[in-house]
Amino acid sequence: AQSVTQLDSQVPVFEEAPVELRCNYSSSVSVYLFWYVQYPNQGLQLLLKYLSGSTLVKGINGFEAEFNKSQTSFHLRKPSVHISDTAEYFCAVISTLSNFGNEKLTFGTGTRLTIIP
Amino acid sequence: KAGVTQTPRYLIKTRGQQVTLSCSPISGHRSVSWYQQTPGQGLQFLFEYFSETQRNKGNFPGRFSGRQFSNSRSEMNVSTLELGDSALYLCASSGGETHNEQFFGPGTRLTVL
Numbered sequence: 671a672q673s674v675t676q677l678d679s680q681v682p683v684f685e686e687a688p689v690e691l692r693c694n695y696s697s698s699v700s701v702y703l704f705w706y707v708q709y710p711n712q713g714l715q716l717l718l719k720y721l722s723g724s725t726l727v728k729g730i731n732g733f734e735a736e737f738n739k740s741q742t743s744f745h746l747r748k749p750s751v752h753i754s755d756t757a758e759y760f761c762a763v764i765s766t767l768s769n770f771g772n773e774k775l776t777f778g779t780g781t782r783l784t785i786i787p
Numbered sequence: 788k789a790g791v792t793q794t795p796r797y798l799i800k801t802r803g804q805q806v807t808l809s810c811s812p813i814s815g816h817r818s819v820s821w822y823q824q825t826p827g828q829g830l831q832f833l834f835e836y837f838s839e840t841q842r843n844k845g846n847f848p849g850r851f852s853g854r855q856f857s858n859s860r861s862e863m864n865v866s867t868l869e870l871g872d873s874a875l876y877l878c879a880s881s882g883g884e885t886h887n888e889q890f891f892g893p894g895t896r897l898t899v900l
Contacts, residue, residue, distance in 0.1 A: 706891075713791075713877055713891035760830065774820065774832035774843055775879075775889060 672697040672763050676778035683751050684786045691746040691781045693735075693761030701763040703744040704775070705735055708758045717759070720744065731755070756785045789814065791880050791892035799898045805866040808895045812859050812880030818842075819861040820889060821853060824875040833876075836861055865897075873899045 675694045683689045702721050706714040718729025725737040735746045761778040792811045821833040832845040836855035853863040879889035
């Protein structure tokens with residue numbers, strides 16, 4: 671079984687400032703890691719994912735995340751945020767034992783990022 | 788390629804009624820998963836279907852059921868609706884070359900009065 675912890679439920683950040691959204695996970699097996707973004711009244715959109723290889727992964731909209739196996743973390747970062755980044759961000763994991771797209775994704779509780787003009 | 792579509796987008800029901808939600812996956816995707824999103828419980832996995840078979844099930848009562856058709860379209864049904872079933876129901880499909888990624892639809896917002 672897996673669990674995901676997003677310690678910050680809300681993060682306010684001034685426009686053009688950097689941001690880090692924290693994600694820690696717990697799992698008895700190896701996992702793949704994902705960050706999703708949800709804009710108001712919309713579904714989830716994949717920002718980036720870590721499957722293997724380089725621990726620094728780059729995603730859409732200028733976001734990146736670093737997988738740290740020893741600290742079981744997968745923090746999301748952006749060097750300069752924009753008003754359009756206001757949304758809710760979800761970290762998620764799935765067991766590497768999943769075949770052809772499944773087992774279930776386990777989500778964190780989400781972090782609401784608010785950009786202050 | 789068209790994305791995941793869900794119908795209807797919004798639904799209002801009363802307690803005790805039943806509801807059926809529909810999800811059409813991305814063409815070529817054979818796996819469809821359903822999630823419930825509420826402010827209190829967050830995103831919770833309901834079930835997953837692959838080739839018309841339920842492969843995985845979350846911790847929800849038997850009032851929640853689903854099925855998948857031969858064209859991979861999926862439906863979920865909730866019977867005897869309760870106020871607590873009010874939520875955003877998200878469908879995700881996966882398969883093909885990006886089998887490790889789940890693509891989400893816009894969701895169906897269910898309100899139970």
